[in-house]
Every structure is written in C-alpha cells, then in structure tokens.
Amino acid sequence: MVRPFSHSAKVRSRGYSTPLQRRITDFGADVPFGKIANKFKEHYGIDVPITTACRITEAHGEKVAGLQERLHEIPETRGAEYVVAEMDGSMIPVVATGQSSQSSGCHDRRKDRRVEWKEARLTLAHSKGCVSPVYGVTLGGADQAGDLLLDCAIRAGCGAITRVHCVGDGAQWIADQVSRVFALQADCLIDFSHLCEYLAAAAPVCAPAAPKEWVEQQKTKMKDNQVSQVLEILEKHKEPESAAKDAPVRKCYQYISNRQHQFDYKGALKADLPIGSGEVESGHRYIIQDRLKRPGAWWKKENANSMLALRVLRANHGWDAYWDSQFQHAA
Template structure:
C-alpha cells in the first residue's frame, strides 16, 4: 500500500446503532502522490481516529454487526429492514443492503487473511478440539447465481441502466466441524464451525484444513471424516490429513450409511422386478451392511447379477460398494462399537439451514460475491459465533484498507498423484481461544 500524507480535517456522516445520524469532524490521511515513472502500488487513504474506534464506511461496528446479523438471519433484506425498524432503527432498503454488503466483504476479506496467515505458518493453534471426538463432514448444495450479459445502451447513469441477466445453478460447497459424544451424536451446547464457498473443491478443502489447524484437531482423540460418494471429496481427504498433521491412526473415513444403502436399492431395482421380493431383500441386505458385513452384501448382489452382461448398469453400483468397502469406508459395525457417526446428517442439516432456508426460493438469484458472503455470515450466526467472530473481523478491517476475498488453492489431486509430501505449516504458540481471532 502507498504511504500516507499528513492528516487533514474532514466532516463526515456517522450513523449510530440507535439510528441517530451525526456530522463529525475527523482526521483523514490521504495517500502520498506517486513519484517517478509507473503507477506503483495501489492504496487508499485512512481515517486514523475512526480506525482506532473500528468505524468503517461511516457506520459504527455495533450498527454493522446488528444490521448484518438480521440480514443473515431473516429471509430477505426487506424483512430485515422491517425488523430493524421495529427496534427503533429506521433505515431504507438501500442502506440495509449497503451495510450488509460491506459486512459480507469484510468477513470474506478476513477469511482470506486467515488463509494467508495459515499458509505462511503464522496462525496460532488453539486447544479447542484437543482430546475431543471430532466430526468433519462436507457436501454441496444448490443456489442460483446470475451474471450480467448486457447493459442498456444510450443515455443514463451506469447504476440506473437496464441490465439483462443470465441465471444458472451452481453448487456451493459446505463444511461442518463439530464435537460428538460416545454415541456418535453432536454434544449438546457445543459450538460447531460451518463455512463454505462457491470457488471449488480445492478451495473448500483448504478452508477446512485451516479451520482444523487453528482449532487444534491434530490433538483430538479421534477425527471422523465423512461424506457421500462424491469423488471430489474422497480425492482430497488425504491432502487435508497431511496438511493438518492428523495422526492417521486416529482418523476414520466413513461413507454416509444412507448413501451406501441407496446404492443397494439401486442395484436391486435392476435385479428384482417384484416389489415385495425387492423390499424384503433390501431390508435384509441393509441390516447386514449396518452390522459391517459389506462383503456379504456384495456377494449376494453378485449372485443375483451373474447372468447380466458386463455393460449392465448394475455393475456400476456393485463397483461403487466394493470400492468403498475395500477402502474401509463401510465398517459400520466397528463404527457403532466405537461410537462414531454413521451418517452425514450434520452436514445435510447445515445445508438446509444455511442454504435452502435463505438462498433458495422462487425467483431468487444471487451475484456470486453476495452469495459467497451470505454463506459465511449464515455460518457464523447459526453456530452462535457471531459476536466473537465479528469483533475480530471489525478489528482486522479497521486497519485493512483493501477488501479482496478471492483466493486460489493448489491442485490437491495433482499433488497427491505426483507423490508430493503434504506437510502442515509451522504451528505457533498454543492459544486457549477458540474463535476466529486466534489467527488475527
């Protein structure tokens, strides 16, 4: 960033949490003029007094926190504006949208800064998950995004010109980290971590590795990694294990039991035309699978399919079950005895609460930056981490003048196939805090 000039006084508007609008005289340090050839590094000015008070965009931190929280919790911006008005904070819809957009950009920028700390080995490691039983699940949802394909030509300001949009479905990828008890269920009252991104599988897995690292998952009693059968998940688990520094003997990979049972049902739909026979056989094989006898299930299906040609669709289902069985992903009897989760209900619930209840609906489409921000904000507010995490975000953004959130992660399958050694970054001094601020 560019150096700053001596401060000068400016009069600016300041909105308080109660809705009061003030005109305040404060100091402003403009960036110094460039010298020599070339543009040089980019940078903007700064309000040092407001930065010390964590005031950004003419809004107090308390105002930004409350407006963004209501927008993340409620079904629409208009409903959030009405709820704020009932509480005595009268804002028009444009102000609500502007404040929420800034809060989302700040949260995404802060996550990028955390990743930068993580990559350079500057992130402190807490003991939040030390000695605990940790469940980690990932999956994808569906959200409609829109892009501008054409703007109105002719007169008029750019902001008021008519735009033509093209909308398309995208898969936001979500993760959840939580503590489970001796029966494999989430510990009541514990705080989970939910995060997600539209960027891609590599980016999601790096965010997952960062969260596991900062929470101290390497010292956990056991880490259960679970998902459905999506290849993009299973191709990257080993990268996450190496990058976090997890002890392989304390890591269990589990294929969601419901998805495995579904593939048995699909196979039987090709093999048994009679519905009663199919139902009885499915119930018997599903029971065997739950006891961990996956090989018996595959052999029973092979006996039924032995007369079918090699190109028949049933062989795809059998290969799927055999592949995960040989990789020790179907040992459900052992998982039950050890008190490990068998299914991915935690991530399915997270997708419903974070994505489906807020980001899907009739005629709802999002610009990608706004959708990415809503994923992060919803993940914070629904896991009861809002106050602590947003305080850390406000502190970071008080001195961070450039808001950028996009990042690119390494090609994890390529690194694994090349035989590259995946090592964790150098950990810092352990910290007892379990919040985002451990890396700030």
C-alpha cells in the same frame, strides 16, 4: 463546522450508528432485503431504505469474509481422540453480467446477463461428543473446500494423535480431499442412508417377493463389514451391460465395489462414531439454503460469498465478538 452532539455521540448526518448497522445486518442475514424496511418499521418505528439495508449488510459480509484466516498445520499437541468431519456441496443460484462488446455499440450489461448454479461447499468438524461444530463454507473448488475442512478440524481440536472420522455421500472429490489434507490420519465412511438408497432401489430386482426384508438383511451385513458377501449377492442379480445406465442392481454393485474401503461401519459403531452425514446436510438447509436459495433470488457471486460469511460467522458463535470489534473501532 463543529457539531458537539455529532462529535460526542459519534454519529454523522444521514449516517447509521454501529448498533443500528448491527440490527440491519442481523435482519439482512436472515430475510430478503425487501422485508427489512417493514421489520424496522414494526420493531423500531423508523424507515430504512432497501438499498441502504442491502449496502450495509453486504459491506459487513465482505468485511467478515476478509477477516477469515485459515489454519493449515495440525498442532503437535495431542489433541482430541476423535474429530468428526463432514463436507458436502449445495447448489445456489448466481447471476453474472459480462462486458458488452464495444464493437457492437451495446453497453447494456443486462443483454449479456447469465444465470447459473454455483456449488457452495459446506464443511464442519467437531470433537467426538461435542454438539457445537465448527463450520466453513466456500464457493471455490475442491482444494479450497479441503483446506477449509482442515481448518475446521484444527479449530475443533485436531492434534498429533487425533483420528479424523470423515463421513460423506461417496463423492470422489470428498475422499480425495480427505486423503490430501489428513493423509493417514483420517478415514472416510460412506453415509449409511446413501448406501440404503442404493440397496432399496436394487431390492425389487434381487428379492421381488420380500424387498423390505432383503434390504434389512443387507443393512445388517454391511454394519458387520460383510461387504464382499453383499457384493456376491448383488452380482447374481446384476443386469447385463446392455441394460439401461440406471439399472438399479448394477448401480448398487458399482457404488459399493468402487468404495470397498469406505464401509467400516462396524469400527465406527464400536467407537461410538456417527455413520451418517446428517449434520452437514442439515447445515445446508439452515446455513445456506434458508437465505440464498429462495424463489426468484439470484446472487452475484461476491454478494453470495459475503452472505455466506455472515451466516457462518453466526453459526460459529462469532457474531458478538465481531460486533464488539466494530464498536471498539467506532470508538
């Protein structure tokens, strides 16, 4: 049967045009699927079933995730003088349903439902002074996050002479991955606010009469790279080994002593480079948590991965290019 209008308009019965799919996906990447129907009724006066909104959004997210290609080789061109790179993990709720035992005669996968928390590792990189980072996110392990950080750095302008300045919270896996993918081309710096939290916890023990003043003195020393002097002060007040595991002075001492080569704040400030990892921490909120960490929401891992792909696509300003390609494909 020939349908002239359907042929010329490139639509089919009970189908959804590419412009409509774009709007559904746009809403789906921002709000729970249950709210999309109300928003479409309010904005466009049409009814969109929740299941359809979910199916279309997740299908495009899966397609976006499949289109992502990773860069693994730093170009031989000079590149930017400095590239700032950060990565960190954030926990999201996931659910899995296993295969029920055939011998038990039970085929209801809901009876084998497991809920857990999965770490989403966010990476970003940008050249010094740039305000538009390149983002990446993975639900994989540390090596995948490291490869993703390298990809972001290359896209941000990393070249043969580039110095990669990485700021993190002190997690060992971050330092290991920076060393693995950048070798001697990068250095790690402990996020200054994380350091201050340890100092603030130790202050009431080291200087009970004036804890705030003590913290400011140690902060000044650390910014001047006087790490050994701060360690000497902490050692004088360090709790005995028999004390509780969370003894604040001992924890602060260990935190600093185990990372002594990661406190070059003086060099970073002189080069006008950041000493905090606030960019990646704020990225967790508006890229990951705003959509995937909602009360009562649990995600299948594959659907969470698709949603993360959509949100990173938008953060990287690739939204228009993706939909342009979908329009061309539809034509």
